[in-house]
Amino acid sequence: MMLMRGLDSGDSVQHSAKGVPSNRASWNRAEEIDEPSRRTAMRRHLTRAIAPIIAMLLAACSVEPPGPDSQGGIEGLLSLEDGDAAASALVSTSGRTTTSDGAGRFELGPLDDGTYEIEVEFLGHGLTRRREVVVENQEPTDLGEIVLLEERELQGAMGVGGADLDADRSYFLGGDLTIDAGSTLSLAAGTRLVLGTEAELRVEGVIRAESDEAPIEITGAPSGDGAVLLEAGSGPHRFRGVRFSDLYEGLSLAENVNATIDACSFTGMGRVAVYSSGSPVTLTDCTIAGATYGVELFDAAPCSIASCVISNCAQSGVVLSNSETVVADSRFLDCSIGIEISYNSVPVIVRNLFDGNGAGIEAAHCSVAPNGMRVEWNEFQATLGTDVGLALNCFPLISSNNFSSSSDHALTTPKNARPDSIDAVGNYWGTADAGRVPARIYDDRMNSSLAPVRYRPFSLSPLSNTGPR
Numbered sequence: 085m086m087l088m089r090g091l092d093s094g095d096s097v098q099h100s101a102k103g104v105p106s107n108r109a110s111w112n113r114a115e116e117i118d119e120p121s122r123r124t125a126m127r128r129h130l131t132r133a134i135a136p137i138i139a140m141l142l143a144a145c146s147v148e149p150p151g152p153d154s155q156g157g158i159e160g161l162l163s164l165e166d167g168d169a170a171a172s173a174l175v176s177t178s179g180r181t182t183t184s185d186g187a188g189r190f191e192l193g194p195l196d197d198g199t200y201e202i203e204v205e206f207l208g209h210g211l212t213r214r215r216e217v218v219v220e221n222q223e224p225t226d227l228g229e230i231v232l233l234e235e236r237e238l239q240g241a242m243g244v245g246g247a248d249l250d251a252d253r254s255y256f257l258g259g260d261l262t263i264d265a266g267s268t269l270s271l272a273a274g275t276r277l278v279l280g281t282e283a284e285l286r287v288e289g290v291i292r293a294e295s296d297e298a299p300i301e302i303t304g305a306p307s308g309d310g311a312v313l314l315e316a317g318s319g320p321h322r323f324r325g326v327r328f329s330d331l332y333e334g335l336s337l338a339e340n341v342n343a344t345i346d347a348c349s350f351t352g353m354g355r356v357a358v359y360s361s362g363s364p365v366t367l368t369d370c371t372i373a374g375a376t377y378g379v380e381l382f383d384a385a386p387c388s389i390a391s392c393v394i395s396n397c398a399q400s401g402v403v404l405s406n407s408e409t410v411v412a413d414s415r416f417l418d419c420s421i422g423i424e425i426s427y428n429s430v431p432v433i434v435r436n437l438f439d440g441n442g443a444g445i446e447a448a449h450c451s452v453a454p455n456g457m458r459v460e461w462n463e464f465q466a467t468l469g470t471d472v473g474l475a476l477n478c479f480p481l482i483s484s485n486n487f488s489s490s491s492d493h494a495l496t497t498p499k500n501a502r503p504d505s506i507d508a509v510g511n512y513w514g515t516a517d518a519g520r521v522p523a524r525i526y527d528d529r530m531n532s533s534l535a536p537v538r539y540r541p542f543s544l545s546p547l548s549n550t551g552p553r
Contacts, residue, residue, distance in 0.1 A: 157193020160227035210254020257283040274298035279310035295325035447478035463551035
């Protein structure tokens with residue numbers, strides 16, 4: 085189709101059979117415009133016409149992106165106890181680090197919206213922390229003035245009356261410190277207690293370290309022998325919101341010690357995080373990462389381990405020896421053995437997760453078959469060896485567990501030193517094929533010297549309600 089220009093309204097156009105106008109005089113080829121060109125011209129015309137309107141609308145509705153001044157971050161003013169500015173202090177959080185200026189001011193950012201914990205280091209003043217600092221709406225959060233407290237040294241004996249350690253102050257133990265009987269040592273939120281290479285904190289009286297705000301820290305040298313020793317007959321001790329790190333033994337309880345341990349963390353323990361010999365222990369909402377043993381309980385009853393996460397223990401997450409303990413709603417991750425049971429212990433192990441361990445539960449040296457040992461409603465995943473291994477007269481009730489790991493055997497039984505069989509009914513053995521279930525159990529059918537297992541009825545699909553609540 086052609087658009088003709090240069091024709092008067094009265095002109096007529098005659099077409100030949102091929103559709104070419106016969107009136108050559110009225111056809112100006114230079115003004116011929118094909119259809120694509122016509123559309124392009126119309127678009128240009130419309131664009132020129134509406135461009136001012138679009139610009140006005142954008143100007144009215146646009147929101148400029150936040151500039152550098154509106155980027156989220158954390159700022160504040162650091163000063164010393166005498167009022168001087170804390171210049172060149174190191175301030176860090178989440179991989180970002182800055183230093184305070186000559187007036188003690190610092191700005192840390194840019195930071196995304198979220199909750200942060202900041203650390204301030206200044207020579208001779210230990211480590212100062214502020215946690216749960218909220219950055220929101222891409223606005224800087226001003227912490228105001230933070231007074232850095234000078235580190236103090238403690239050593240010797242603390243007599244009757246005890247002491248209250250200052251919040252946000254660091255204390256250094258160059259040698260042993262003993263809290264005498266009748267004395268109380270109180271650690272406030274943000275207190276940091278640093279144990280030297282061979283220093284021990286010995287408590288014959290009472291220690292109370294409780295915080296729901298800034299964490300209390302008890303730390304030592306990574307290769308040192310530092311420990312917190314709760315001596316016989318002492319207490320009641322309370323630990324809540326405490327971070328234990330780089331100690332040979334985190335908490336060591338002698339006989340007849342009363343202690344509750346809640347919402348604490350233990351990292352980098354040389355030997356053990358919590359050790360008890362003859363004292364009941366209550367451990368709740370705690371994390372233990374990186375120790376030879378997580379928790380060792382010897383001749384201790386009653387004990388409770390609940391809602392804890394115990395991981396990366398070179399030997400065992402929990403060791404129970406001649407103790408009555410309930411282990412519930414906890415997670416055992418990447419340990420050589422999740423729970424090790426021996427010498428007449430009578431544990432109740434319910435609703436736990438065992439994942440990535442060399443063995444989930446190992447029970448051995450049970451010289452007398454413990455009545456009341458129960459393993460129920462647990463989840464076993466990615467076990468490298470055996471989920472539950474039994475030896476020497478250990479005959480627990482094993483019921484309603486998910487043995488979902490790909491280990492060769494979910495259960496191995498002890499030598500048949502007595503006529504009893506092991507009750508292991510109602511479990512899911514990790515297969516939907518009923519014919520493969522017997523192969524998941526290593527008992528008298530594979531080795532005539534081993535104890536038999538009653539495993540019927542069983543489930544051919546994973547059970548619900550297993551593992552931690």
